[in-house]
Amino acid sequence: MKTWLKKASAIVLTFALAIGLISVPAHAAATPLFTIEGENATLSSDLQVATSIYGTPKPGYTGTGFVWMQNSGTITFNVTVPTTGMYSITTRFMQELSPDGRLQNLTVNGVNKGSFMLPYTTTWSIFDFGYQKLTAGVNTIQLKAGWGFAYFDSFTVDVANLDPLNPLPTLTDSQATPETQLLMNYLTEAYGDHIISGQQEIYGGGNDGNAELEFDWIHNLTGKYPAIRGFDFMNYNPLYGWEDGTTNRVIDWVNTRGGIATASWHINVPKNFTTYTLGQFVDWKDATYKPTDTNFNTANAVVPGTKEYQYLQLAIQDLAEQLQILQDNGVPIMLRPFHEAEGNGGANGEGAWFWWAKAGATVYKQLWNLLYTELTQTYGLHNIIWIYNSYTYSTSPQWYPGDAKVDIVGYDKYNTVYNRYDGLSGVPNEDAITSIFYQLVNMTGGKKMVAMSENDTVPSVQNLTEEKSGWLYFCPWYGEHLMSTAFNYPATLTTLYQSNYVITLDELPNLKVSNPTQSSTITPTSATFDKKTASQADIAVTMTLNGNTLNGIKNSTTSLVSGTDYTVSGTTVTIKKSYLAAQSVGTTNLTFDFSAGTDRVLAVTIVDMTSTVNNSTISPTSATFDKKTASQADIAVMLTLNGNTLSGIKNGSASLVSGTDYTVSGTTVTIKKSYLAAQAVGTTNLTFDFSAGTDPVLAVSIVDTTVVLPGALTVSGTAGNAQATLTWTASTGATAYKVERATGSGSYTAIASNLTGLTYTDMTAVNGTLYNYRVVASNTAGSTTSNVISLTPTGTTPAGSFKVQMYSGNTTSSINTIAPRVKIVNTGTTALDLSTVKLRYYYTIDDNKTQAYWYDWSSVGSSNLTGAFVTMSTPKTGADTYFEIGFTSGAGTLAPGASAEIQIRIARTDWSNYTQTGDYSFSPAGSSYVDWTKMTGYANGALAWGIEP
Incomplete structure (x- = not known):
């Protein structure tokens, strides 16, 4: 019997493809939990x-x-x-x-x-x-x-019906080199059972030329090196290209140090592509990968004969030269080109961070196909495992190039500063983001492995294993993303690198083609066993031996007894229910020990539904009681006991008195009207306390129709430019008002609710459009509707007409960065000169400290924006400060109906927290643009949008 080693160091692989059936996941019972x-x-x-x-x-x-x-x-x-x-x-x-x-x-x-x-x-x-x-x-x-x-x-x-995570190691390139196929075999062997450690190196001579800084830091901390090293081929380009030694470092990492290499391709384009001549030297400061900093037409890059197409061909040639050197040296590369394409989301490139996504999903897929074809067919490169970077927006599937040209799906996890939901800031986010992982798995139906191709905080080993989050590998970005305690706790990294779950450099097998051993497989790799006597069943496992033999099965270090705990018939192993029934509730990992190759693990989830209680139910679960004397009536409730007994009834913590407040006759409970009449108007929740199981609740809506309906009200109004103002008389007895606007189909929809005043201005009205409005007054007895008033906003829409839309990028109440996402939309009929516009975001500064701002991105170019912090002379509720956004002449104009987006970050220079709760312009919920009147906009100094605090 071979030695039972720690983990992947015992894995021996073969170049030949492992052929086997995809196992079916262990489904939950037909009845939900x-x-x-x-x-x-x-x-x-x-x-x-x-x-x-x-x-x-x-x-x-x-x-x-x-x-x-x-x-x-x-x-x-x-x-x-x-x-x-x-x-x-x-x-x-x-x-x-x-x-x-x-x-x-x-x-x-x-x-x-x-x-x-x-x-x-x-x-x-x-x-x-x-x-x-x-x-x-x-x-x-x-x-x-x-x-x-x-x-x-x-x-x-x-x-959760989790995917079994056993994709076949079939590469999209049928002519893949032996080393590339062998690496793919290994990746699929490890996938779902372990996570492979990785680290991105700094590129372009950073760290004062010390490319080993992050790797030595990891080794000094954990005693280990990562198994995967991330590289970038960005400096091999037709513009300022120079030899920074990347290709030689890849060869050294793989052939000398025995590691695995992955690479991205931050390929740049000239900022001024119009004046650029093909082959011309361009300084790196005049090159960019940002879509807003260049006039490069991405859509032309896939059209033969265009200048953009010819430039892309030059860039591909530079990349191919380096990949050819790797192929000549027997080095496979996991290539992640055109990464993070979708950016902030959207199918048309509206959220793009890079030029290659500027023209949207359709053109992006054409770019991917072009690169794939050029490298594999024109240049004959077959040492590539193709990694596609995806997201999980509703539009993300539209960007996927397809199974035929993607080997691995990658996701870049950055959720320590942004996209976190735990209310924390300034500390690592060790979430395994398992829900995102399985969304990506499901995107390809489980056919492709899913990797954390970039990240800030590495998830904790506890989160990874408890959540069965089967990321193929992790790969932190360099610098502070790895080494700052704001992104990674050293203790967590040490635990992770030294755990059995993480594969490090020293634990990689020999990935050269001189090692021909092929591993066996089992189907399924996971199952569920219920200890409840009536539900117990054996578990059958099918083996694909690939020339090996089964030596035995172990539960940790304890061997199962053949013939008693399990039986073998041909290639079928049956784990006996008698053995499984003796295991504790939780996960039992059974390791199949084969004579050679990788040992396989069957993860059995042990549950025990024996003690499951059948809940009692009541009918109805809701009712209405009218306190009006003539309308009062008892409420009868039918019980379905399911073997339980009724212990009593409670209203909050107060028990109702049996025989007085309610009576019981068989399975009928009668709630007495005398008790209900003493309750306040609103909802009274009566909890039925049973001897076992869930306690159902009877929700009684207490009303009092003796209250008089609201009195009559009359509405009048005036119309101005892009707005309509309504004023109405008070309605006797009314507690709230709402304004409704006709939808055009004979019905009305509420545009403002829960109003306590007697006036409302509709800021969404459009000049020249007839609107019918009415007001509804309400109280606990019902509602009264006003007359209908017709208003048509008049006058010519001024050239400065626009509206402001907004959502908050950070919605945590206490956070060190305010992050408005702002869009200005030209609602006028002529072009809007942005240099005449100012926008204001109002908030409370909370602490008089120095502030700074950054424009992360804008569709008009961040360099064409100005910003200023202004202290309000008279503080208002929710605001004592505003940040004013301005535009230079370089921002140009907005055509009628066009819009411009701005992404801002505001922070104190000492990074202390703001309290956003109650800030006037803050939006605590939402992740997409909505009209936002709590930001104001000014054209030539005059208020054109919004309501000042």
């Missing part, structure tokens, strides 16, 4: 259980109704899970207000898991919140309204 009707969850007081909306029934819901969430509210429920791991959370919902989606926020055990955009649907549909880690025992899940306005019927939690 947990389902709860929305009306049975804990609802905040501003939510209501409904069966219709504004008198229109919404049939098809389950249970007794659904939760109607408007612009606020929380839905909370607890779920008990048997083991710590990944679970899916879904909701059955309807959202018929906004075609653009409505944002909601998910929290698990008090930790914000992010914002989710519920799509538009007029039928009951399923929305998936992705895979989330739950801990063994009770977990609290909460959904909070972001933009709200959706209906929630039920929620389901189930064991």
Whole structure:
């Protein structure tokens, strides 16, 4: 029997392809682990259980109704899970207000898991919140309204049906060199069982020429070197190209040090491509990879005969020369060209960070295909494993070049400063981002491996293993992204590098073709076993031996007994249920010991549903009680006990008195009207306490129709340029007003709600358009509708007409960086001279310290923007300071209907935190542009948009 070694150092590979079946994932039982009707969850007081909306029934819901969430509210429920791991959370919902989606926020055990955009649907549909880690025992899940306005019927939690992570090692290039195929074989062997360590080197002579700085730092810290080294071929280019030794360092890393190499290609273009002559020397300061800093036409780069196409061919030739040197030296390379294409999202290049994505997804895929064809066919390079950089936006699948030209999917994790949801800042984010991982796995149906091709914080080994987050490798960017404690805790890196889960340089096998051994495989590699007697079943495993033999099976260091714990018949191994029933709840890893090659692991999730309690239910779960004397009536509730008994009924912490407040007759409980009449108007939640299982809640809506309807009201109004102002008389007894605008189909939609004043200005009106408005007054008894008023904004739209849209890039309440994302849209009929425009973002400075700002990106060019911090002479609620954005003449003009985007960061020079909560211009929810009147805009010094604080 061969020695049972630590991990990958024992892996011996073959050049020949391993042929085998893709195993089927272990599915959860047909019945989900947990389902709860929305009306049975804990609802905040501003939510209501409904069966219709504004008198229109919404049939098809389950249970007794659904939760109607408007612009606020929380839905909370607890779920008990048997083991710590990944679970899916879904909701059955309807959202018929906004075609653009409505944002909601998910929290698990008090930790914000992010914002989710519920799509538009007029039928009951399923929305998936992705895979989330739950801990063994009770977990609290909460959904909070972001933009709200959706209906929630039920929620389901189930064991995550994770992909088995066993793609075949088939390269897209059928002529791949032996070394390249051998590397691909190894990567698929390690994938899902281990993560390979990596590190990006600095390029272009950085670190004063010391390319080993990060690698020596890792070794001094952990005693290990990373297995993968990241390189960049950016300095081999037709402009300022120079030999910085990258290719020689790749050869040394692979052939001398025994490592694996990956490389990106920050290929530059001239900033002024119009005046550029092909072959001309261009200083690096006059070259760029940013789409806003060049007039290079990306769409032309795929059109033969154009100057852009010819330039790209020159760049590909420079790259091919270096790759040919690697191929001549037997060095395979994992190449990641045209990386991070989609940037901030969008199919048309609107979120692009690099010139190669400027023309959108269609042209990008043509660029990828062109590069792939040129390198593999024209230049005969077959030492490449092709890595495509993806994201998980709704438009991301449109950028994917296709399975035929992609070997590995990469994702660049930067979520320590941006994109984190835990409310922290200034500290590493060790999240394994497992939900993103499996979204990328699912994008190719599990056919491609998924790697963390760049990152800031390396996820902790605990998060990686508990969440079964099977990233192929990690690769931190150089400098502070690795070595600053703001991005990586040294203790975490040490634990990670020294763990059995992480493969380091010293643990790589011999990846030269002189080693011909082929590994065996097993199918499946994961399964679930239920210790409940009626559910117990053997687990059958199929082996593909590839010339090897099975020596035995081990659980850690303990060998299973052949014939008792398992049996072997041909290539089928049967793990006996008697053995599995004796294992503890959790994950049991059974290692198949083969005579040669890699030992395979069957991960068995052991659960025990024996103690599962059948919950009691009540019907109905919601009711209405009218305090008006003539309308008062008892409420009868039917019990389905399912073997339990009723212990009592509570209103909050107060117990109802049996025989007085309620009576029990068989399975019928009667809530007495005398008790209900004593409750306040609103929702009274009565919890039925049963001897076991979940305690259901009866939500009683207490109303009092003795309250008089709101009195009559009359609305009048005036119309100006791009706005309409409504004024109305007070309605007797009204507690709130809302303004409605006709939709053109005979119905009205609310444009402002919960108003307590008697005036409202519609800033979204358009000149020359007739609008019909009305006002609705309401109180607990009902509502009264005003007369309809018709207003047409008059006058000629001034040349300075525009609107401002905004969302906050950082939505954490306490954070060291304010990050408005701003868009100005020309709503006028003539070009808008941006040099006449000023925009203001209002906030409280909190502490009188020096501030700085950065324009990260703008569609008009960051160099064409000005900025200034202004202290307000008279502080207002939510604002004592504003940041003013200005434009130079170089920003040009905006055509009618056109827009310009600006991405800003504002911070104190000592990086202390701001408190954004309550800041006038701050938007606490949202990740896409919306009209934002809390930012003001001025044309030639006159207010043209927004409301000043």
